[in-house]
Amino acid sequence: MSAPISIQIQRLPHGEGLPLPVYATTGAAGMDVVAAEDLILPPGGRRAVATGFAMAIPEGYEVQVRPRSGLALKHGVTCLNTPGTIDSDYRGEVKVILANLGDASFPIARGDRIAQLVPAPVQRATLAEVASLDETARGAGGFGSTGTR
Numbered sequence: 001m002s003a004p005i006s007i008q009i010q011r012l013p014h015g016e017g018l019p020l021p022v023y024a025t026t027g028a029a030g031m032d033v034v035a036a037e038d039l040i041l042p043p044g045g046r047r048a049v050a051t052g053f054a055m056a057i058p059e060g061y062e063v064q065v066r067p068r069s070g071l072a073l074k075h076g077v078t079c080l081n082t083p084g085t086i087d088s089d090y091r092g093e094v095k096v097i098l099a100n101l102g103d104a105s106f107p108i109a110r111g112d113r114i115a116q117l118v119p120a121p122v123q124r125a126t127l128a129e130v131a132s133l134d135e136t137a138r139g140a141g142g143f144g145s146t147g148t149r
């Protein structure tokens, strides 16, 4: 594990009284995030759920918003845009875009853990436009081209 980076976090007025994101165990990769609102997610529904905080991530890093496996497996509730990307220059409220792929309505209470945050280094690229690309054995094959299973 590399040394932790420091991320500034600002509690927003509607986040007062809620726990900030926290690692549940010493070896956890993600900090659990709780909902800052009560809502009911109908089957097939999706919502940007408030967390009650904003962050300033150091340049060169992002924070990924990932689903919790328990919610996904037991209830079909997951992050629709997984992994969500929090940019280092974003200063708005962090939101968790939840979707209910299950067949029952899923109630969420303020304070429920709904996702986890994983900081990650960002690798940027420059694009070099060329007239043609080198040849490979795969070529344009993809999307199952190497077999059906």
Ligand SMILES: O=c1ccn([C@H]2C[C@H](O)[C@@H](COP(=O)(O)OP(=O)(O)OP(=O)(O)O)O2)c(=O)[nH]1
Binding pocket: 065, 081, 084, 085, 086, 087, 088, 090, 093, 094, 095, 096, 097
């Ligand atoms: O799960 C997420 C994903 C994004 N965001 C916020 C932070 C992020 O920096 C910003 C933009 O996200 P993204 O680039 O994924 O969305 P976009 O549709 O490209 O919007 P934009 O045009 O604002 O970049 O929205 C969240 O709060 N939660």
Ligand SMILES: [Mg+2]
Binding pocket: none
């Ligand atoms: Mg964007």
